[in-house]
Amino acid sequence: MPILAPIGRVFLGFLAMTGRLCQFAGASVSHCVRPPFFPRLVTHQMIEIGYYSLPVVGLTAIFTGMVLALQSYTGFSRFNAESAIAAVVVLSVTRELGPVLAGLMVAGRIGAAMAAEIGTMRVTEQIDALTALSTNPQKYLVAPRILAGIMMLPLLVLVADIIGVFGGFLIGVYKLDFNAVNYLKLTFEFLEPLDVISGLVKAAMFGFIITVMGCYHGYHSDGGAQGVGKATTNAVVSSSVLILAFNYLITALFFGV
Amino acid sequence: MADTPKIKLTNVHKAFGANQVLRGVNLEVGAGESVVVIGGSGTGKSVMLKCILGLLEPDAGSIQIDGQEVVGMSAGDREALMHKFGMLFQGAALFDSLSVIDNVAFGLLRAGKVPRDEAYRIADQKLRQVGLGPDVGKLWPSELSGGMKKRVGLARAIATEPEIIFFDEPTTGLDPIMGDVINDLIVECTRDLGASALSITHDMASARKIAHRIAMLYKGEIIWAGPVAEVDRSGNDYVEQFIHGRAEGPIQMELKA
Ligand SMILES: Nc1ncnc2c1ncn2[C@@H]1O[C@H](COP(=O)(O)OP(=O)(O)O)[C@@H](O)[C@H]1O
Ligand SMILES: [Mg+2]
Numbered sequence: 001m002p003i004l005a006p007i008g009r010v011f012l013g014f015l016a017m018t019g020r021l022c023q024f025a026g027a028s029v030s031h032c033v034r035p036p037f038f039p040r041l042v043t044h045q046m047i048e049i050g051y052y053s054l055p056v057v058g059l060t061a062i063f064t065g066m067v068l069a070l071q072s073y074t075g076f077s078r079f080n081a082e083s084a085i086a087a088v089v090v091l092s093v094t095r096e097l098g099p100v101l102a103g104l105m106v107a108g109r110i111g112a113a114m115a116a117e118i119g120t121m122r123v124t125e126q127i128d129a130l131t132a133l134s135t136n137p138q139k140y141l142v143a144p145r146i147l148a149g150i151m152m153l154p155l156l157v158l159v160a161d162i163i164g165v166f167g168g169f170l171i172g173v174y175k176l177d178f179n180a181v182n183y184l185k186l187t188f189e190f191l192e193p194l195d196v197i198s199g200l201v202k203a204a205m206f207g208f209i210i211t212v213m214g215c216y217h218g219y220h221s222d223g224g225a226q227g228v229g230k231a232t233t234n235a236v237v238s239s240s241v242l243i244l245a246f247n248y249l250i251t252a253l254f255f256g257v
Numbered sequence: 258m259a260d261t262p263k264i265k266l267t268n269v270h271k272a273f274g275a276n277q278v279l280r281g282v283n284l285e286v287g288a289g290e291s292v293v294v295i296g297g298s299g300t301g302k303s304v305m306l307k308c309i310l311g312l313l314e315p316d317a318g319s320i321q322i323d324g325q326e327v328v329g330m331s332a333g334d335r336e337a338l339m340h341k342f343g344m345l346f347q348g349a350a351l352f353d354s355l356s357v358i359d360n361v362a363f364g365l366l367r368a369g370k371v372p373r374d375e376a377y378r379i380a381d382q383k384l385r386q387v388g389l390g391p392d393v394g395k396l397w398p399s400e401l402s403g404g405m406k407k408r409v410g411l412a413r414a415i416a417t418e419p420e421i422i423f424f425d426e427p428t429t430g431l432d433p434i435m436g437d438v439i440n441d442l443i444v445e446c447t448r449d450l451g452a453s454a455l456s457i458t459h460d461m462a463s464a465r466k467i468a469h470r471i472a473m474l475y476k477g478e479i480i481w482a483g484p485v486a487e488v489d490r491s492g493n494d495y496v497e498q499f500i501h502g503r504a505e506g507p508i509q510m511e512l513k514a
Binding site for chain 2: 120121124125126128129130131132133134135136
């Protein structure tokens with residue numbers, strides 16, 4: 001069967017790649033919990049991932065909150081249901097858009113940077129040099145990045161939630177003529193702790209995905225500058241797709257019926 | 258057995274897919290001896306070094322360090338064994354994210370056998386030994402010339418006073434004068450440490466200067482080995498052709514399409 005062979009080959013290749021990725025992720029996680037630890041490297045990565053992503057995540061969140069308020073007004077005003085706008089904004093932002101948009105923005109910023117940095121270290125033999133200096137590269141390079149990603153993404157998403165709601169508030173009060181106190185009251189009336197918590201769980205998962213994919217593609221890059229470029233692209237594309245897929249899975253887990 | 262060789266390779270094989278790179282390499286390096294492996298580009302010299310260092314796993318054969326089998330060794334034992342090794346990589350492989358002095362002190366700090374200030378004092382002294390002043394320590398690897406990078410790489414390789422030092426094409430990419438300076442430093446540093454050295458190169462001037470013994474790798478096997486003084490009357494056509502750099506002879510460059 002000349003058609004089945006290539007399909008089988010692609011499928012086997014996909015399985016092999018998934019296996020390698022799981023092995024890489026598993027080994028890296030085990031390095032996260034076994035000494036020696038590198039607290040200074042973790043701190044450095046936390047600043048890199050958390051602090052320097054604040055502007056881009058903040059901007060994304062405020063425009064998202066604003067556009068949500070505007071669009072839901074167009075819809076709900078037809079049924080005289082304007083009071084639902086605040087609830088739509090806060091629920092969409094905390095449950096879905098905050099984590100997903102922050103995740104995608106950080107994937108573009110951090111995933112790409114990690115793949116490029118570690119990929120360059122691979123092709124210039126710096127990773128081999130680490131091993132030659134009795135240092136496990138997965139422990140030294142990958143584990144601190146994963147730890148920082150898991151810790152910082154929830155914080156970023158919390159900030160995105162607040163700024164996103166604030167964006168909706170701005171439009172609600174200054175453009176749609178809501179009473180400020182009333183808008184805030186409506187916002188918190190509908191908000192349940194689980195809405196925020198599910199978003200933060202997603203964020204931690206996305207932090208893991210972004211850092212693992214960035215490190216994995218960098219770690220296995222070859223073929224000089226071109227290989228590093230390919231690793232960077234692959235890291236961003238694969239983590240973005242995984243973020244959207246896991247977003248669905250976690251939503252189904254928390255709120256699915 | 259009066260003196261076990263520091264390094265002993267027996268029948269080492271390594272292939273990448275269909276590409277048989279090493280096809281039964283046999284090589285010994287004695288205590289305090291400097292062996293240089295010569296051979297054309299792409300003959301597998303670097304692959305051989307990486308097998309000894311444990312960066313690649315041979316498909317078959319045995320590699321012994323001080324009489325201890327290292328093929329298939331556990332990761333923990335391997336990390337301990339690495340303390341015996343120092344390695345100067347082809348492109349120096351300095352860590353971009355660390356200053357020069359931190360690069361040199363890296364192995365000492367990671368081993369943790371000496372306090373921090375002592376480690377930096379030793380690193381300073383090693384930099385001086387390779388002819389670099391203390392002001393160079395504050396620079397970043399990206400600010401160094403090729404020759405300076407090699408010197409820093411050498412200082413990093415000897416900082417932990419290893420018993421065995423590996424040099425991967427130490428003079429490639431340097432001008433002849435800087436190449437000779439590096440050769441002198443290699444001879445001096447290995448003699449001072451009383452270390453064994455295994456170098457690979459295709460630069461005959463460098464091989465003659467640093468070798469006690471020369472071995473030639475061709476088509477995945479050591480086809481000739483002998484004291485450096487005998488290399489000019491080896492009676493081996495392949496060696497003859499290589500050391501005189503002739504295009505005509507038994508060695509045919511494989512030009513891949
Ligand atoms: N990690 C690898 N994966 C696949 N092929 C490799 C790898 N490393 C080296 N090779 C192949 O092994 C051969 C020898 O390479 P190398 O040892 O770097 O040559 P050199 O003697 O110039 O140092 C080359 O054909 C190269 O393509
Ligand atoms: Mg090489």
